[in-house]
Amino acid sequence: MHDFLKSAKFKVLLCFLAFIVGILIYSVTKGGYSLSGVSLFNTVSKPFRTASNKIGIVMEESLDKFFNSDEYYEENKRLKEEIGELNRQLTEYESLKAEVEELRELVSIKQEHEDFEYTEKCDVIGYVTNDPFMSFTIDKGSAEGVKPDCPVVTAEGLVGIIVEVSDHMSTVRTILSPDLSVAAVNSRSNKDMGIVEGDIPSAEKGQSRLIHINKDNKFKKGDLVITSGTSGLFPKDYSIGKILSISPDSNGISDCAVIEPCADISRLSSVYVITDFTGKRAEEEDEN
Amino acid sequence: MKIRTPREKRILYIKNILRWIITYAVIFICFLIMTSGTWLKPVLLVPAAVAVALANGQLSSAFTGAVCGYLIDIAGDKVIGTNAVILTVFSVVISLLYEYYLRNKFVNYMIITAVVSYVVLWLDYKFYYEMWEYEYVERIFAQTSMKVWAYTIVSAVVIYFIFELINHYLMPKNHVTIEEAVSTAVQTGRH
Numbered sequence: 001m002h003d004f005l006k007s008a009k010f011k012v013l014l015c016f017l018a019f020i021v022g023i024l025i026y027s028v029t030k031g032g033y034s035l036s037g038v039s040l041f042n043t044v045s046k047p048f049r050t051a052s053n054k055i056g057i058v059m060e061e062s063l064d065k066f067f068n069s070d071e072y073y074e075e076n077k078r079l080k081e082e083i084g085e086l087n088r089q090l091t092e093y094e095s096l097k098a099e100v101e102e103l104r105e106l107v108s109i110k111q112e113h114e115d116f117e118y119t120e121k122c123d124v125i126g127y128v129t130n131d132p133f134m135s136f137t138i139d140k141g142s143a144e145g146v147k148p149d150c151p152v153v154t155a156e157g158l159v160g161i162i163v164e165v166s167d168h169m170s171t172v173r174t175i176l177s178p179d180l181s182v183a184a185v186n187s188r189s190n191k192d193m194g195i196v197e198g199d200i201p202s203a204e205k206g207q208s209r210l211i212h213i214n215k216d217n218k219f220k221k222g223d224l225v226i227t228s229g230t231s232g233l234f235p236k237d238y239s240i241g242k243i244l245s246i247s248p249d250s251n252g253i254s255d256c257a258v259i260e261p262c263a264d265i266s267r268l269s270s271v272y273v274i275t276d277f278t279g280k281r282a283e284e285e286d287e288n
Numbered sequence: 289m290k291i292r293t294p295r296e297k298r299i300l301y302i303k304n305i306l307r308w309i310i311t312y313a314v315i316f317i318c319f320l321i322m323t324s325g326t327w328l329k330p331v332l333l334v335p336a337a338v339a340v341a342l343a344n345g346q347l348s349s350a351f352t353g354a355v356c357g358y359l360i361d362i363a364g365d366k367v368i369g370t371n372a373v374i375l376t377v378f379s380v381v382i383s384l385l386y387e388y389y390l391r392n393k394f395v396n397y398m399i400i401t402a403v404v405s406y407v408v409l410w411l412d413y414k415f416y417y418e419m420w421e422y423e424y425v426e427r428i429f430a431q432t433s434m435k436v437w438a439y440t441i442v443s444a445v446v447i448y449f450i451f452e453l454i455n456h457y458l459m460p461k462n463h464v465t466i467e468e469a470v471s472t473a474v475q476t477g478r479h
Contacts, residue, residue, distance in 0.1 A: 004346075004384065013350055013380055020354055020376055024369025035368055042362070048316075049323050056324025126323045129363040130331075132432050137365075164365065171365050178422050200424040204431070266326060
């Protein structure tokens with residue numbers, strides 16, 4: 001061992017380690033853009049990762065069926081009973097449903113926000129390994145006009161924000177993460193405001209939180225929460241989620257609500273990135 | 289050491305190249321598995337780096353450790369280099385331990401893998417979650433890090449046998465059998 005410490009091999013290893021530490025320090029300074037080596041690796045590995053992810057999803061579903069068959073059997077029996085009950089209500093709901101569909105189409109985000117500039121449809125390549133907040137990678141990057149801090153959405157609602165961009169891949173931080181705060185407002189009253197910000201217990205259930213709500217708010221269960229657009233990071237009036245419950249916050253001076261995101265973040269297959277919209281904060285301001 | 293004919297040397301050289309190609313193919317497959325699906329997954333690249341380090345020299349172990357670390361960083365969206373530094377250091381230490389103190393036993397491999405993967409996951413938890421003081425942050429350690437650690441240890445068994453298989457068939461052997469020693473003595477004229 002003593003000989004090893006005096007050998008040329010040891011010096012080479014120290015140089016190699018210094019080189020890796022140098023790369024580590026350099027990567028910290030890149031501010032949202034991947035290192036060119038990583039970007040190249042991501043481009044090369046993209047088809048393999050896409051294919052293996054598809055295989056992985058199929059295997060997970062098969063294993064899920066295998067391991068939880070008893071649970072599904074019980075659930076199936078219960079659901080059959082529920083179907084009988086629901087069928088009776090179905091007729092009544094049919095007319096209501098048609099009306100809702102009509103309204104949904106009417107307020108379709110694209111019609112209402114003609115100022116939005118979207119990328120093409122972005123396929124989800126895979127979720128970030130073991131991330132409790134369900135960050136994921138998409139198959140569009142800087143070459144397709146994606147930049148850090150661009151909002152990521154589905155037709156159902158806001159999903160998150162771009163945090164790291166390679167040439168042909170980007171990483172998305174979701175609204176389940178405590179590191180992402182979105183100014184939000186009640187779509188019904190347009191007065192009750194709050195901040196959508198994830199936390200660990202909510203993220204475990206695929207939910208997020210609306211915090212810093214005034215005590216005298218008019219929020220009710222089922223209310224739709226939409227973006228307020230005040231930060232300039234997100235477009236105004238985009239759906240985020242529905243209120244599940246509301247309770248006093250631990251600080252005692254405000255209320256806090258649990259919200260269910262409109263988009264099912266744990267099962268995304270494709271999303272859209274909004275590259276530009278009216279009221280977007282200028283990049284120069286960002287840098288300042 | 290056995291004296292080898294040019295043909296034997298050529299075969300050995302090809303075997304060695306093949307061994308590294310297969311090793312890196314296995315490492316890439318581990319990376320693909322880690323980036324697939326939505327479930328929690330073992331950090332397969334840690335047992336892979338340990339398996340390479342226990343059978344190779346310090347330089348090749350360090351390089352492979354760095355590659356595995358970079359792939360973990362890419363898969364987990366971490367700052368590029370964090371795990372590369374950790375695994376490089378561990379790979380060199382493991383390689384030295386096996387060269388001077390330890391024998392290539394399954395139990396040794398499992399203990400080392402358990403320790404290294406725990407350190408990797410603990411540092412990940414400390415720097416990416418606990419340091420930022422999220423509410424209920426300890427749940428991430430209990431429900432994510434510890435589960436991933438358990439999965440990693442279980443999956444290390446498979447990784448160990450894959451690398452043992454690769455080494456068994458493709459690793460150059462330094463020892464000689466009695467027959468080979470006699471044959472070498474005959475070739476060199478030492479009776």
